[in-house]
Amino acid sequence: MSAQIFHDHETDFGHKARWITSRVAIYGILILWAIICLFPIYWTITTTFKAAPDVMQGNMIPWVDFTPKWLGLRSLGLSPETIFNESTVRDEFMKRLTNSTVTAVGASVIAVMLGSTAAYGLSRFSYRFGPMKNSDISFFFLSQLILPPVVLALPFLVLYKSLALLDTRIGLILLYALTTLPIVIWIMRDQFGSIPTELEEAAFVDGLSIWGAYFTIILPIALPGMVASFILSLVLTWNEYFFAALLTSTNAKTLPVMLASQTGSQGISWWSMAALSFAAILPLIVIGILLERYIIKGMAAGAVK
C-alpha cells in the first residue's frame, strides 16, 4: 500500500503557483505603499538628529550611517542638556503649542456640542421654519462644507478688527468651530439615526423630559460617534493654517503659522525645521495610531447607507 493512488492534477499545481504570485503582488504593492506613506515621517524624525554633513551625504539609518545628535531638539531648547535652562525659543514654541491646543480643543468641543444637539433634533423631529423643512435645514448646515475659506477670510478680518477679536484665541475658536460643524452634523446624524426611538419612549414613560432623555440615555449610546467627530475636528483644526495666517499675528499665532514663518527663511538648519515639523505632527501621529478605529468610523459615516 505504498503506491500513491490519488495524484493532484497538473491544473491544481497551476493554481498554487498563481496563488503565490498573487500573494507576492498584493504584499509587494501594500509594502511599497506603506513605504510611500511612512518614509516622509521617518525622514523628518531622523533629520531632527542629523548634523549638516549627514544631511548632505544622504545618510538614512541612525547608528549605522550616522550618529544621532541632539541638534534639532537643542535648537528648540528641548534636548536633555538644555531642558532645564532658560530658552526663549522654547518659550516661543510652548506658547504656540498651547495656542494650537487651546484653539483645537475649544473649537472641537463647541462644534461637537452644537452639532450633536442639532443632529439629534434633525434625526427625531420634523421642523418647519417658514418654507424650510428638515431636509432643507440639513442642507443648510451641510452646505457650509462647500464654502471656501477665502470667502469668509477677508470679511472676518474686517469684522474681527472692529470687534477687537483679531489675534485672539476666542476669535479663532469660533471660526474653527464653524468650519468643523458640518462634519460633526454629518457624522452625528448618521449615529443618531441608528439609535431606535423606543429608548426615548421608554425614558418618557419613566418620567424623563426630552432633554433629560437626550443627556442621560442617548448621548452615552452615541459616544463613539461623538468621539469620532471630536477627533476629526481636532485633526482639522490642529492643522488649519489659512485662517490662522490671516487672523493672528503675535498673541494667538498657532504652531502651523510658526512653522510656515520658519520655512520662509530657508537656511541650512534642517535639523531645527525637522524638529519643528516633527513636533507639529507628533500629537496627530499618536492620535492616529491609538484612535485609528474612531477616525475610520467617522470618515466612513455616511459613505454606506
Added chain:
Amino acid sequence: MEPEGDRLHVVTTENISDARRNFGNILVYGSAAIMFLVAGLQSLDSNNILDIGFVTWRPTLYAALVWMVCLSAGQVIVRGEQGKRTLFILPAALFVGAMVVFPLIFALGIAFSDWNLSSPNGRQFNGFDNVRQMWNDPFYWNSLTNMVWYTLAIFVEYIIAFGIAVLLNAEIRARKFFRVSFLLPLMLSPVAVSWMIGKSMLEVRFGPIARLARELGWDSPSFFGSPEIARASIMMMDAWTFIPFMMIMILAGLQAIPTELREAARVDGAGPWRAFWEVTFPLMLPVSITAVLIRIIFKLKLADIIINVTSGGPGGATDSVTSFIFREYRDRSNVGYGTLLAIFYLVLIVIAMTILMKLADRWMRPRY
C-alpha cells in the same frame, strides 16, 4: 426621503398661562429692541453723528448674544414642549447664521468697493470697477484654469485609492498595520508636509527623492522649475495627504458588500476581473460618487501647500484661487478686490457643485 411627521412622538398637555406667554414675548422682543438700539447708536457713533465714545463694536456683539440667549429661552417659555424641541437646533442655526450669513452679506458690500487696508482713504463704493478689473486679470483666470487641472487629478487619486482599498479588503495579514500606516498622511498638517516633502525631500541637492531621481537617470532633477512639473509636484503632495481619505470611504463601502454576492458571481462562472466590473464596481458606485464629491469640495480649498512651497510660482503656474487671493491680500492689502474674487469663486463653485450633485443623483439611481 424624509418621512413626514416626527420619528419620536411625544404627547403632552400644554397649559401655558397668558402671563407666561407675555413674559416670553417681552423677553424676546425686548432683547431684540435693545440689540437694535445698541447697533443703531454704534453706527451713529461710527459715522461721527453722535459722540458717545465707543472704541470697538463689542457692545453690539454682546447685545446680539443676549438676544440669542433670550430667543432660545423664549422658545421654551412661549411654546412649551414644542419650544424644547426647537431648542435642539436653534443654537447651531443661530451660530451658523451669525458666522456665515451675516459675514456673507457684509462680504457683498466689501466686494463692490475700493478698499485697501493700507491706504488711509478707507472704504469707497466703486460699483463694478472690481468686476472689470477681474475680467482683465490674466493671473486670476490662470488660477481658475489651474483649479480645473487640480480637480481633474482627483480621478487618478480615485483609481489609486480604489486599488489600495481593494487590496486592504483582501485576505491579508497585518491588516491593522497597513491600515494605520496608510491613514497617517491624512493626519499631518499641510504646512508640515510642505516642509517635509516640498522643501526637504524634493530639495534639489540633498533631498532623497532628488537622489532617487538621479539614480534613475534624471540628470538634473528640478521639481519646481518648469510649470508642468511644478504643478504635478503640487498635485502629488496633495494626493499623498488625501488619498487615505478616499481609501477609507471606499474600504467602508467594500466591507458593506455582502460576500454572498461575490460568491454568487463566482458560482455563475465569473472570473475575478468580470466579477469586479459587473458586481463590485456597480455596487460601489454610490460610495465612489460620494467620496469623489467630498474630495472635490476639499480640493477646491487647496492652498496651504501652494502658499508654503511655491507661493504660486513659477509664474503663477501652481496658483490655486485661494493662494492667489491670499497673496493679493498679503502683498497689497487689497480687501475689496480680493473679496470680489472670492465671491465670484463661490458663485462658480455653487453652480458647478449643483450641476455635479444633480448628475450624481441621476447616476446613483439604481438601474434594475
